[in-house]
Amino acid sequence: MLNNSTLDSIFSTHFDAWGVASIEPIDEEIAHLRKWLESGYAGEMRYMHNNLHLRANPKELLPEAKSMIMVLMNYYPREWQPKDRPQIAAYAYGNDYHHIVKSKLTELAEEINKVAPHKYAVFCDSAPVLERYWAARAGLGWIGKNGILVNPKLGTFTFIGTLITSLDLEPSGEMENRCGTCRKCIDACPTGAIIDKTIDARKCLSYQTIEKRGEVDNELIEVAGNTLYGCDRCQLACPWNRFAQPHNHPELEPIEGIFELDWASMSRSEFNRKLKFSPMQRAGLKKIKARYMQIES
Ligand code: SF4
Numbered sequence: 001m002l003n004n005s006t007l008d009s010i011f012s013t014h015f016d017a018w019g020v021a022s023i024e025p026i027d028e029e030i031a032h033l034r035k036w037l038e039s040g041y042a043g044e045m046r047y048m049h050n051n052l053h054l055r056a057n058p059k060e061l062l063p064e065a066k067s068m069i070m071v072l073m074n075y076y077p078r079e080w081q082p083k084d085r086p087q088i089a090a091y092a093y094g095n096d097y098h099h100i101v102k103s104k105l106t107e108l109a110e111e112i113n114k115v116a117p118h119k120y121a122v123f124c125d126s127a128p129v130l131e132r133y134w135a136a137r138a139g140l141g142w143i144g145k146n147g148i149l150v151n152p153k154l155g156t157f158t159f160i161g162t163l164i165t166s167l168d169l170e171p172s173g174e175m176e177n178r179c180g181t182c183r184k185c186i187d188a189c190p191t192g193a194i195i196d197k198t199i200d201a202r203k204c205l206s207y208q209t210i211e212k213r214g215e216v217d218n219e220l221i222e223v224a225g226n227t228l229y230g231c232d233r234c235q236l237a238c239p240w241n242r243f244a245q246p247h248n249h250p251e252l253e254p255i256e257g258i259f260e261l262d263w264a265s266m267s268r269s270e271f272n273r274k275l276k277f278s279p280m281q282r283a284g285l286k287k288i289k290a291r292y293m294q295i296e297s
């Protein structure tokens with residue numbers, strides 16, 4: 001019998017929080033996304049314009065779908081990179097989380113299958129699913145003014161995974177938004193990219209250092225400081241991270257030597273060897289090196 005305590009025993013083995021949302025139309029959220037795209041905030045991320053019908057309805061990804069099981073995996077680091085080094089966002093300290101979360105979810109979906117046979121699909125940033133929205137719907141937190149999911153116990157440094165299932169599960173219930181009058185994330189953003197729950201990605205240093213082709217825009221170079229890859233400022237400023245504890249997932253530990261890498265002299269073979277499974281492969285060595293030279297100049 002699949003009840004909450006069975007699900008809890010299955011999911012708590014690999015994840016730090018989980019919750020359930022029932023699948024309903026999400027027209028309002030899609031309208032918000034359309035507006036964001038029309039405003040040009042997505043910059044060069046053309047893929048965000050694709051597959052809106054899939055984002056609007058998870059049943060397009062799994063026709064038998066009835067429920068979304070959303071999970072969080074804490075990645076709050078035990079050790080932070082020295083501040084005087086070119087800064088890498090904490091999510092990129094270790095190996096690529098997409099594969100780690102997806103393989104755990106697949107394992108757990110199979111565990112469920114033994115108790116309650118189901119059709120399922122698992123995702124982690126790997127399909128057009130509005131993950132933060134569904135995580136909030138599943139009671140795992142609320143979407144903060146910086147557009148990031150805030151969980152009152154774990155904080156903001158969490159990876160979100162999605163398991164779409166044909167099982168009709170009881171929804172967990174939503175959590176109220178507890179940002180209140182706080183605006184610490186907005187004030188902490190050096191580029192003014194946060195416009196209340198909306199991010200102008202073109203100004204965001206994560207976009208600038210990862211997604212955008214070419215170098216960081218000239219007008220942002222000074223405020224970007226020693227930001228090399230991604231940016232954690234609006235998360236670090238969030239007071240809900242005062243409850244965050246270092247993660248206990250060995251597979252998320254930093255790649256050996258990542259804090260001391262010599263970017264200036266790094267060859268392609270060294271990049272591919274040392275950072276073979278790193279999310280930094282997304283930007284590629286050429287872009288990272290160009291950014292490093294910007295910082296040094
Ligand atoms: S990641 Fe950095 S640049 Fe982007 S919104 Fe947050 S603080 Fe601003």
Ligand code: SF4
Binds near residue numbers: 240
């Ligand atoms: S810093 Fe404040 S406003 Fe921003 S997400 Fe956290 S609680 Fe909300």
